[in-house]
Amino acid sequence: MSDSTFTDEQITAVQGVVDRVNSYQESAPEGTVEANLREGLTEVGVELGDDQVRSLTDAIEKGGSVDAAQVLG
Structure with a gap:
C-alpha cells in the first residue's frame, strides 16, 4: 500500500488494531508492540x-491516544 492511499475501511481497520495494541502496551516487553x-x-x-509500522509503533509507545489516520497522514 502506498503512502496516503488508504480507504476509510482500511483506516478503520488499522485504528482498531492500534487501539487494541495501545490498550496493553504499557506492560509489554520491548519489541512486543511492533x-x-x-x-x-x-x-x-x-x-x-x-516506516508506517514504525511510526505507529513509536506513537503507541509514547502513550496516550493514537489517531492512525493522522500518524499515517
Whole structure:
C-alpha cells in the first residue's frame, strides 16, 4: 500500500488494531508492540510499509491516544 492511499475501511481497520495494541502496551516487553501491531494488521488484511509500522509503533509507545489516520497522514 502506498503512502496516503488508504480507504476509510482500511483506516478503520488499522485504528482498531492500534487501539487494541495501545490498550496493553504499557506492560509489554520491548519489541512486543511492533510484533503485535504487525500481527493485527495481517489479521485485518492491511499491509503497511516498514516506516508506517514504525511510526505507529513509536506513537503507541509514547502513550496516550493514537489517531492512525493522522500518524499515517
